[in-house]
Amino acid sequence: MPRLRSDSMSTLDLVMAYQQYSLLEAARWICARWDVPRIGRHTKVARPERWRTNPVGTSNLQPLEELVRSGYWSHLDDPSRSVLLVLVTFAEHGTVQISYRGIARYSGVRSSTTIAKVLRRFKNDGLLRADSNRKTRDCGVYTFTFDGAKFQSLLSTIHEALKRDRDTEITLRAQLRTVPKLPASTPPAPAIPKSNPLSTQMDKQQSARSTQMDELVVPLSTQESATHAQLSKSEEFDCQAHGKGCVDDRGYPRCWDGGAF
Numbered sequence: 001m002p003r004l005r006s007d008s009m010s011t012l013d014l015v016m017a018y019q020q021y022s023l024l025e026a027a028r029w030i031c032a033r034w035d036v037p038r039i040g041r042h043t044k045v046a047r048p049e050r051w052r053t054n055p056v057g058t059s060n061l062q063p064l065e066e067l068v069r070s071g072y073w074s075h076l077d078d079p080s081r082s083v084l085l086v087l088v089t090f091a092e093h094g095t096v097q098i099s100y101r102g103i104a105r106y107s108g109v110r111s112s113t114t115i116a117k118v119l120r121r122f123k124n125d126g127l128l129r130a131d132s133n134r135k136t137r138d139c140g141v142y143t144f145t146f147d148g149a150k151f152q153s154l155l156s157t158i159h160e161a162l163k164r165d166r167d168t169e170i171t172l173r174a175q176l177r178t179v180p181k182l183p184a185s186t187p188p189a190p191a192i193p194k195s196n197p198l199s200t201q202m203d204k205q206q207s208a209r210s211t212q213m214d215e216l217v218v219p220l221s222t223q224e225s226a227t228h229a230q231l232s233k234s235e236e237f238d239c240q241a242h243g244k245g246c247v248d249d250r251g252y253p254r255c256w257d258g259g260a261f
Contacts, residue, residue, distance in 0.1 A: 063146055064088060070155045071162035082107035083118045087128075091144060095131075099139045126150030 009017070015026040030036060064085070067073045073081065086107045090096050100112050109115055119142070122128040126148045131141040145151060 063144065066146070066155075071158045072155055074162075075158060079107075079109045079114050080118045080121065082109055083115060084122070084127075087142065088144075094144045094146075095141065096144075097139055097141045102139075125154055 011030065012023065012026050015021060015029055016023065019026065019029060021029060064073070067084075076084065083103055086103055087096050087098070089106075090098055090102075100115050103115050104110050104112070107115075109118075119128065119130075119140075123130060126145060129143045129145050131143055
């Protein structure tokens with residue numbers, strides 16, 4: 001009889017030790033006596049979840065309603081809400097078995113430190129109780145303690161604070177409705193833009209120059225009227241070039257250039 005090793009042995013090791021078979025002969029010997037499932041060559045074996053999940057549609061989300069109505073949900077940060085929703089979804093009869101990797105996969109919280117911090121907070125609040133699990137080393141077993149005295153006391157404190165804030169807000173809104181509204185004030189007149197000092201000075205200079213020109217220049221119509229009156233008073237007009245009678249149809253001298261006599 002061969003000597004067995006002290007460490008743990010698989011089924012193939014046991015057959016190889018007792019029957020003195022090779023690995024292939026041991027596998028054939030086992031398959032000839034028991035129904036062994038077969039898989040195709042080069043087939044990737046899917047690894048099942050290491051934590052047990054409850055059937056779809058059997059999760060009880062009623063505790064979430066109580067947490068929302070009590071105000072506890074509003075006191076949680078985003079990672080805590082995500083982790084709590086995953087725990088409640090996969091819980092069965094108030095107990096959930098799940099690993100950190102499973103929580104990260106379904107909650108979106110990738111940091112293991114953040115997940116540990118969230119679970120520690122739930123334990124301190126009295127919401128969860130961690131149970132020892134020796135079968136699956138990487139998975140944790142957590143039991144909800146919604147009816148615990150510590151957690152119910154915390155919910156009462158948060159709910160009372162929520163009611164006080166709500167009543168205070170209602171009172172302030174009622175007081176604001178009783179305050180008379182102020183009359184609508186007349187909109188102020190648009191401010192007159194300040195003029196540019198340079199443009200103002202140029203306008204004054206141009207206005208003064210126009211006044212001087214008006215005083216110096218005599219309109220043509222007035223000048224013609226005065227000349228015609230002067231010529232009409234003179235019975236005789238002796239033109240050096242044409243002599244007497246050097247006038248046109250209007251009574252003006254033919255050789256007059258428009259200047260003064």
